[in-house]
Amino acid sequence: MEMDTPERTHVVSSSTAISKVEESPVFNFLNNLSPIKPAKPVHLTQTFSSLTFASPPAIFTSPHISSDRESRFLGRCQTVNISEQKSPSKNVDKPSTNEGAESELQDNLDKGKSIASTPVEQPTGHTEFANEVPHTFMYDFGSPDCGPIRKVGLRRCQNIDHPQQEDPKNNQTEQRCDWESLVSDAADLLIFSSPNDAEAFRGIIQKSPGLERGLGTSLSNLPQNNITDSQKMQHSFQLDSGEQADAEVTLESLEIKKAREDLGCDDLASMGIHPSGGLEDEATPFGLFADGKSLSNLQHGMRRRCLDFEMVGVHCRKKFPSICSSSHSKDNNTSKNLQLKSLNNKRGGESSRFILPGIGLHLNSLASGNSDCSAEMVEIFPSESQAALLTGQELLPTHMISTTSEKGADESGDIVVEDNSLALVLVDPEELNPDSPRKKRRKVEPGEEAEACKRCNCKKSKCLKLYCECFAAGVYCIEPCACQDCFNKPIHEDTVLATRKQIESRNPLAFAPKVIRGSDSNTENRDESMKTPASARHKRGCNCKKSSCLKKYCECYQGGVGCSINCRCEGCKNAFGTKDGSVLLVADSEAGEELAEKHDVISLKPENLRAEEQAHPSVLPNTPSGLSRPTEQMAFPTSKCKPSQSSFLAKLGNSTEKIGKSKLIVLAPPTKFEKPPQQLEGEDEMPQVLRGTTSGMSQKTASPNGKRVSPPHGELSSTPSLRSGRRLILQSIPSFPSLTPQH
DNA sequence: GAGTTTGAAACT
DNA sequence: CAGTTTCAAACTC
Numbered sequence: 227m228e229m230d231t232p233e234r235t236h237v238v239s240s241s242t243a244i245s246k247v248e249e250s251p252v253f254n255f256l257n258n259l260s261p262i263k264p265a266k267p268v269h270l271t272q273t274f275s276s277l278t279f280a281s282p283p284a285i286f287t288s289p290h291i292s293s294d295r296e297s298r299f300l301g302r303c304q305t306v307n308i309s310e311q312k313s314p315s316k317n318v319d320k321p322s323t324n325e326g327a328e329s330e331l332q333d334n335l336d337k338g339k340s341i342a343s344t345p346v347e348q349p350t351g352h353t354e355f356a357n358e359v360p361h362t363f364m365y366d367f368g369s370p371d372c373g374p375i376r377k378v379g380l381r382r383c384q385n386i387d388h389p390q391q392e393d394p395k396n397n398q399t400e401q402r403c404d405w406e407s408l409v410s411d412a413a414d415l416l417i418f419s420s421p422n423d424a425e426a427f428r429g430i431i432q433k434s435p436g437l438e439r440g441l442g443t444s445l446s447n448l449p450q451n452n453i454t455d456s457q458k459m460q461h462s463f464q465l466d467s468g469e470q471a472d473a474e475v476t477l478e479s480l481e482i483k484k485a486r487e488d489l490g491c492d493d494l495a496s497m498g499i500h501p502s503g504g505l506e507d508e509a510t511p512f513g514l515f516a517d518g519k520s521l522s523n524l525q526h527g528m529r530r531r532c533l534d535f536e537m538v539g540v541h542c543r544k545k546f547p548s549i550c551s552s553s554h555s556k557d558n559n560t561s562k563n564l565q566l567k568s569l570n571n572k573r574g575g576e577s578s579r580f581i582l583p584g585i586g587l588h589l590n591s592l593a594s595g596n597s598d599c600s601a602e603m604v605e606i607f608p609s610e611s612q613a614a615l616l617t618g619q620e621l622l623p624t625h626m627i628s629t630t631s632e633k634g635a636d637e638s639g640d641i642v643v644e645d646n647s648l649a650l651v652l653v654d655p656e657e658l659n660p661d662s663p664r665k666k667r668r669k670v671e672p673g674e675e676a677e678a679c680k681r682c683n684c685k686k687s688k689c690l691k692l693y694c695e696c697f698a699a700g701v702y703c704i705e706p707c708a709c710q711d712c713f714n715k716p717i718h719e720d721t722v723l724a725t726r727k728q729i730e731s732r733n734p735l736a737f738a739p740k741v742i743r744g745s746d747s748n749t750e751n752r753d754e755s756m757k758t759p760a761s762a763r764h765k766r767g768c769n770c771k772k773s774s775c776l777k778k779y780c781e782c783y784q785g786g787v788g789c790s791i792n793c794r795c796e797g798c799k800n801a802f803g804t805k806d807g808s809v810l811l812v813a814d815s816e817a818g819e820e821l822a823e824k825h826d827v828i829s830l831k832p833e834n835l836r837a838e839e840q841a842h843p844s845v846l847p848n849t850p851s852g853l854s855r856p857t858e859q860m861a862f863p864t865s866k867c868k869p870s871q872s873s874f875l876a877k878l879g880n881s882t883e884k885i886g887k888s889k890l891i892v893l894a895p896p897t898k899f900e901k902p903p904q905q906l907e908g909e910d911e912m913p914q915v916l917r918g919t920t921s922g923m924s925q926k927t928a929s930p931n932g933k934r935v936s937p938p939h940g941e942l943s944s945t946p947s948l949r950s951g952r953r954l955i956l957q958s959i960p961s962f963p964s965l966t967p968q969h
Numbered sequence: 970g971a972g973t974t975t976g977a978a979a980c981t
Numbered sequence: 982c983a984g985t986t987t988c989a990a991a992c993t994c
Contacts, residue, residue: 686988692978693988732979769976778991779975 681707682714689714690725692736697722700737740765741785767792767805775800 681703687693689703689712696703696714702722703714713721729736741764764782767790773779775789775798782789788803789795798804 682989684989687978691988693990695990698978729978736978766977771976773975773991777975779977781977784991 682709683707684709684712686710688712690722692729697726698737700726735765738765740781741787763787763790763792765792768795769793770795770798774798775804 681701682689682694682696684694684707687697689697689707689709692698694703694709694714696707696709702716703709703712713725715722726737764785764787766781768775768780768782770780770793773783775783775793775795778784780789780795780800782793782795783800783802786802789798789800789805790803791805793805795805798806
């Protein structure tokens with residue numbers, strides 16, 4: 227039956243019940259009728275593609291993390307489990323809850339619904355589904371029972387789902403549509419840039435004939451009958467992928483599945499959600515693939531990139547994909563899901579919230595990729611100006627969010643790194659899958675991608691030293707990289723991890739964000755000082771002698787932060803603040819003006835900034851970015867991202883006249899890493915939530931920075947003008963998000 | 970695009 | 982810890 231059923235139906239219905247429903251003429255009728263279908267599907271599809279394209283390099287787990295991968299994963303699971311344990315019954319109930327419904331909707335997986343709604347009816351099926359489908363996790367995620375994080379996820383889902391919720395029928399149809407679109411893009415999906423994903427899919431496909439058509443088919447096939455098969459599939463798939471992380475995940479999923487099976491359907495519902503939730507926290511974000519298997523595979527692939535993200539991973543996946551999707555076919559798959567989510571996210575800054583709780587990622591990795599990605603996104607759809615804008619806006623916010631989340635990580639950065647730091651693993655989808663259409667598209671588009679995703683050019687370091695920007699950022703090298711003899715690739719994961727460990731052993735903070743929000747050790751006390759942009763400081767400080775800290779040679783300048791007492795620079799003229807504490811507000815300082823001119827940015831003087839703020843008071847609050855930003859990451863376009871910047875700015879300017887001029891108000895110099903934005907962001911503006919997260923997250927207990935006393939901060943804080951200026955700047959950044967709403 | 974400059978990272 | 986070398990990005994032409 228299932229095999230016979232159309233792919234769509236298969237895709238949509240993971241559970242037998244669902245399949246039945248789908249089969250029902252009514253279901254078909256609805257699908258045909260739903261007007262929503264055409265619109266969203268198209269949009270989503272585009273978005274996906276865009277996202278996919280945009281998705282840049284994956285972030286790979288920091289070596290630390292990598293070492294801890296297993297533990298982390300476990301940790302996730304544990305956390306999830308804990309929540310589950312707390313209220314397993316609740317979880318079961320959750321499905322009934324609106325949130326659960328929303329989450330389900332979000333997932334776009336009927337399976338999830340079927341599971342939640344009809345756990346009893348098809349216990350085995352449920353188990354199977356649960357096992358297969360991360361959706362269930364998502365589901366659970368949505369369940370109120372889940373911890374705050376889950377709630378966040380739910381929020382996201384809610385946002386996404388809300389529309390669907392409006393009409394259950396529509397939801398189904400929409401889902402179908404989405405799936406259809408997905409299926410239509412099946413070819414794309416099948417083609418994963420990342421080897422892992424591709425392999426995974428291939429494996430799946432090979433194993434499951436249904437998959438050939440597309441995920442949908444595979445999904446449809448997998449759900450009921452082939453639980454064991456699916457499990458096997460997953461195992462095999464994972465094995466094929468050869469990725470340990472994936473394997474681990476799969477193992478976990480399998481275990482969970484088994485447990486579910488043992489427990490029974492009802493238990494499964496709760497179990498599946500939680501346990502999987504643990505695993506799938508990450509997975510869920512990705513995807514909402516109808517197929518648990520496909521999802522799992524995809525997820526695995528994603529994990530490769532975001533091995534250690536844990537919480538972050540989810541965020542990253544969701545956000546990143548859109549952001550960084552530029553090149554990754556993997557992302558495409560995930561990106562689709564993500565896109566869906568991202569689209570949904572548009573609606574709400576909640577997504578950002580979701581991120582907040584999450585863990586921070588390495589900003590570095592994100593930074594380079596993100597801004598670029600966003601730009602790419604926009605550019606990618608030049609023809610579809612509006613669409614592009616929408617996507618771009620949407621993406622931007624998500625971007626911002628992701629970035630911010632990452633930033634948060636950064637802030638906590640040091641801590642984060644140490645703890646669970648999230649290293650992002652970048653898998654080069656493109657590298658892996660040169661054939662991916664998306665890739666082609668990218669290529670088609672003139673080089674922004676190249677620019678955006680431009681990476682290292684290492685020749686002798688094999689990209690296994692901190693000389694390598696990619697490696698230092700905790701990401702794998704990807705196509706855009708011009709490196710030679712590169713070992714910083716998933717293929718050499720072991721080597722990379724080992725090297726990272728080695729480097730970390732030498733310097734635990736080697737992979738930590740270079741720029742830290744608060745230089746002062748008393749992060750908490752210094753909140754005030756920290757808030758000031760000046761508070762952001764380079765971890766170690768620079769040692770510039772000839773560049774006067776006015777060029778990107780200077781890490782402080784590059785990071786968009788002022789020099790601090792930690793700096794041993796000579797003749798410091800850092801526009802963001804000299805080490806002597808004299809704060810040069812970018813706006814005030816000549817350097818600042820120069821920078822502004824260079825970047826075609828409006829130099830903000832305090833007065834101007836204030837004016838700006840007054841003019842656009844709402845901008846900050848409204849923008850999700852604010853939330854996201856909390857972290858330090860910047861939204862700044864990197865120099866590399868100039869194109870993106872331009873687009874960014876233009877969009878901002880257009881969308882928000884608040885800024886008044888098309889020009890962006892950006893103080894930060896073009897930085898490879900997001901950090902500069904951090905400065906701009908100004909912690910003051912950060913949403914309380916973010917702050918809380920950041921403060922909580924981070925502050926590393928023993929960050930070297932802490933040692934630093936930040937006289938400049940005090941000064942800054944003392945000088946209202948400066949502060950205001952920065953605040954303004956921050957606001958300007960948030961403005962991005964504001965754009966989205968316009969659409 | 971090639972060559973130079975620069976400063977961080979790595980090494981001694 | 983300091984000095985030197987190596988390295989790759991940033992910059993210049």
